Amino acid sequence: HGGHTKVASSLDRGDYKTKDGLWIEYKFSYADKGSANFVQIRLWQKLDFYALEVYVPKEGLYSFLVPKDVIEELINETGAQLAHGCKATNNNPKKEYALRPKIGDATWQKLLDFRV
Secondary structure, three states, X not given: OOOOEEOOHHHOOOOEEOOOOOEEEEEEEEXXXXXXXXXXXXXXXXXXXXXXXXXXXXXXXXXXXXXXXXXXXXXXXXXXXXXXXXXXXXOOOOOOEEEOOEOOOHHHHHHHOOEO
């Protein structure tokens, strides 16, 4: 990541900060079963963007730079799935969400708007 600084996890601000001062969380998924699986999305973190990458066999690598507010919208539109759901998790104010778009579905199509 040229010009990017790794961020200490204790800051709760994602994975790295750009030279322009933007805070970014990075997620990768291998879509071998036809869908991506981005987990541990922590909406309480003060971020600017999510850098998402998906490797789709026979298609290649997709890279997206998605504003945090768009990720929040997509999570809400898809039912706010918890990454590690259980009754105890529901009482935790710092929930970790998952975004699991199927390649080609409506959520995937929205992500394509942010392909880099």
